[in-house]
Amino acid sequence: MGRDYFLDRDIIIDKEGNVYTVLTNYNPPGYVFAYLKYVYTGKGIWNGYERIFKKYGVHNLIKINQRFNFESCYDASFPIVLLSNISRHLKPEERLREILKKSVSDSIIYALISFIEEYVRVNDIGVTGSILLGNYHSNSDIDIIIYGRKSALDFIESFDGFEKDSEWIIEANENYGINFSSLLYDNRRRGIYRGIKISVLFADDKPWRYCNDICKKIGKVKFKAHISGDYEALIYPSVAYVLDNNEYNVSKIVSYEGIFSSALFGKRQVEVEGLLMSCEKENVVIIGDKDVRGFIRPL
DSSP states (O other): OOOOSOOTTOEEEETTOOEEEEOOSOOOTTEEEEEEEEEEOSOSTBTTEEESOOSOSHHHHTTSOSOEEEETTTTEEEEEEEGGGEEEEEOHHHHHHHHHHSOOOSHHHHHHHHHHHHHSOGGGEEEEHHHHHTOOOTTOOEEEEEESHHHHHHHHHHOOOOBOOHHHHHHHHHHHTOSOGGGTOOTTTEEEETTEEEEEEEEOSSOOOTTOSOEEEEEEEEEEEEEEEOHHHHSSSEEEEEOSOOTTOEEEEEESOGGGHHHHSEEEEEEEEEEEEEESSOEEEEEOOSSOOOEEEEO
């Protein structure tokens, strides 16, 4: 029997046919944190769906015309979908099982199956994005999602990487207004395989507790630090821990910008700009606030 809870990168479709991507493993009673990605117009290259969320990043997310709800625990607003308005819940792992049962009929699905069979344990993965929704086209990317700590770390440690996707570096610099995206690029997580662009994403396979800590905004900060990030750095939101003392007494960095996840994984020195939050348990710096976008630059 399939799961009845929502996980990061699931897709939900509302009663009007609008398509949303779930963006957390924690969701409050009555609604789900999810951003609007497609609306159905009957036109375009995505089998009649028009893409609303065209470029990633919180600075683009906040421009979407959908309902946002202020969450006092996090002192921030999140895009939401009411449970009462959900028509369908699409799950990456179920979609992958459907695909693997069918005969190979196009280059994208062939590349997906070939990659999975060679590198990843089928029971711990799914496929998200346009393949999950079923509106992919000949130039669509493949978005693979790996669930659970062990499978994620096994993959990162054993996979040598894809062919380099230079376009990703150029587009990331332009979209985020930075000049160091080459330092953030990890060809184990993004690249080209058999001529198809592939992204490998990671998600916990269990729901999280909503409102686990109460935080309040303090203000913008910038500092250098030695950090350490394990599995929590790979999933969303990405988390790493500060190893040395700093003037703001920050113990943890949390990024809602997926582009900086690779910079938080492992041990390294970074320059950080973000929003200082005073929480019940510790001081945290958030990357990806609507007013303080921030960044993480490996040194």
